[in-house]
Amino acid sequence: MTTRFDLTLDCADATVLAAFWKTALGYVDEPPPAPFATRAEWVASFGPPENNEEDEEDDGAWLCDPDGVGPRLSILKVREPKTAKNRLHIDVRVPGHGSPEQRWDRIVAEAERLARAGGTIEARFDGHHVVMTDPEGNEFCVAADSRSAG
Structure with missing residues (x-):
């Protein structure tokens, strides 16, 4: 049995990076998981952030292969800048x-x-x-x- 996996990219601007990877891979925005009608509802279900800072609208993006073949791609905003070469690409x-x-x-x-x-x-x-x-x-x-x- 194989294990399904997703890829996650850390970023400074999820909106810009998601647009690029949708173009590069032909991916689309992944629908929110049931029973949520929107990603915002799903994110809100986790409660307030631990760091007590305001959430930003572009904190993340979730993309998927419309044919369901490729791995999902999560793009998550982080505070730390990229400092070294990727170990996985x-x-x-x-x-x-x-x-x-x-x-x-x-x-x-x-x-x-x-x-x-x-x-x-x-x-x-x-x-x-x-x-x-x-x-x-x-x-x-x-x-x-x-x-x-x-």
Whole structure:
């Protein structure tokens, strides 16, 4: 039996980061868990924060794969800034087969699309993958998905 898992990203601005990752992954806002009608109701069910500070509207975002295949992605606001390289990162896999040149062209096109969405291209490993960072500096890679058809 496999274990389901979610990924969580700490951030300074959940709204900006959620918008970027929805664009990058094709994810959507995850509906609140039953019986709650909204995420705000669900968050309120936990009671007031322990630190007695006002909650902010963009404290978190919860995203999911609309097809239910990929892991959920939680994006949570934290006070601490990012200070080091990620020990775990996301690989964005570009679908389709073809020649190595065709796969590389698709990787580059996807990296450029994500750069226009707010990411930054950090390094290109020609023919293999592109290293990028999201709007808050979290590293990820863009590479081909050899398992997909097309």
